[in-house]
Amino acid sequence: MIRTKNLSDSIINAKPPTSRKGTKSSGTGKSKNQGKEPEPFDFGDIFFMNDESDIASPGEDPDSLFLKKIVDEIPLVPPSELFNMIGDMGYKGQNEARKSVSLMAYRHVRRLKRIYVDGESRENVGKKNNLLLMGPTGCGKTFLIETLFSGILQLPTVIVDITPFSETGYVGQDPNNILTRMYHTANRDERLARIGIIALDEFDKLASSQNNAVFAGAGTTKDITGLGVQRELLKMLESSEVNVPVELTHSSYVETVNLQTADIAFVAVGAFSGFNAILNRYHKGSISGFNRDIESRKKLYDDHSIAISWTPEDVENVAYFQSYGFLPELVARFGRIIPFAALDRETMYQILEDNILSIIRKEFAVEGIKLEVGEDVIEHIVKLALKRETGARGLNSLIFRYLEDKAFDLFGVAQTAKLTAFMDGEKISSKVE
């Protein structure tokens, strides 16, 4: 499956109707999905049914009533089913991470139902479930969230690339704009925005040692280390009320709405490159206080390796994240930290065959060309990709590179042809018949 990334845009699953008058929302535009497409949750009827001035009886809070109706309609899909739906949409492997994310999504909806439908108190149901996903580049972290958010979860969801966010006063965006995105996704309804899930992609870029915020104005003494943004995120990750600008703007005179974050779940996602080196420093004992780890640790990671699979123990210690540049109290607000594995040979093979080649074959077919790629060619490409340690990210360009010359000659002019890619010794070759 070939996909383009547009992480800075809001991704809307269950798009509410454009007016509260009950217009039915139409399709979701999920052309990228493979297999069955789950029905989008349609807020339309609820908006229509719930002209709250008609329904709320005296003494009843119309906002609570509105959310009760909305949340009641959200389907409670078992985690095992969510897991399978993600697979049906072309996601391969990462079973442990996929399980954790599916469970988190289920628990989020169940929690909402207990609070908004059953009327249980938040003390009773416990805090929201925030997740932190980490693992090597190209192993499917962002893709997992994109898949889950692009139709499976029938809630307002948004993926935000955190890189350009910096503390207010610097060139960059106000962290509260993260919630502005959620507000927009929820059709500018602050009640709906209260129940969504926000993914913070490239979260590791907030580490104080790595932040690239552009400094606006010389000579000030403000903190540009990224800790400012982390402090702002602390508020959102907990339950708080935030004044959220209604528009994405740098102006300080923008109108705001009050948004409660007690029930917005957050998923932070990042590659955390360089985390190896920190783990190794701890385990070699060069950072004191964690000597117990030395005995338990069998091997050290190569400081410079990229495609590494961290164990749950590797990521459980908040102190490691503190050394990486995070406020311990921020990391502690993620109830679960999930390490993704580097993609193995078999999973890469499946991704190349099922997701990437199938699309390339269709493209060639449109041009009248039957494309045949030998198994040994696929194996070879996978081997190259594993060597590059870029996960599945480079697979598409790796294979296409060998087809490019023939595509140039044949596209637009061939009536019918057969193009075969095969191994010629250690090299990939191709012939047209």
Ligand SMILES: Nc1ncnc2c1ncn2[C@@H]1O[C@H](COP(=O)(O)OP(=O)(O)OP(=O)(O)O)[C@@H](O)[C@H]1O
């Ligand atoms: N497990 C997977 N199943 C199917 N496709 C995958 C998988 N992992 C990666 N891919 C493919 O590789 C591309 C890159 O993956 P993704 O964007 O999720 O990487 P990432 O883990 O977020 O890496 P980074 O840390 O560099 O952002 C995806 O768009 C998808 O096409």
Ligand SMILES: [Mg+2]
């Ligand atoms: Mg990513």
